[in-house]
Amino acid sequence: MAFKKMEENGILPGPRAVLICGNSAASHNSIRNFLKDWGYSDIEVLGCREDFLNNTIEHVLTNPSKAELIQAEKLPPVMLWSGISHKELDSILSRFNETGLARPIFATTTTHNLKFTVKELLRHLLEEQKSMREAQQQKS
DSSP: OOOOOOOTTOBOSSSSEEEEESOOHHHHHHHHHHHHHTTOTTSEEEEOBTTTTTSBHHHHHHSOOOSOBOOGGGSOOEEEEESOBHHHHHHHHHTGGGGOOOOOEEEEOOTTGGGSBHHHHHHHHHHHHHHHHHHHHHHO
16 A cells, blocks of 8 residues: 555545544644634544444544544554645645654545454555555665
């Protein structure tokens, strides 16, 4: 599941949201404040909750939950961006270091991965990250 470049004016499928896994509730507030400061307060920040793992990305992004947040150390640090434009994504990612948070695995929604469960998506992202590391090591 390689990163697919979006069209310049394209919009990622799904609602304007970011699903955050592997980060604390305090870091969710940091992301909310960061987005608000840069004029993106309409992007909903969703922490990964207990009832999300076996639901599809599409379901999770469109159905609010009151379940407990999954503890940060139980999941890989991932941010899945949805419903924003290429320009917005570039702007957000280029300023991400201003949040003071460690860089997570950044991912975006696609029509294909909206049908994945959160658990499936996290597995794919970790496999892809491992493959990329191994390829870089072989170059060295």
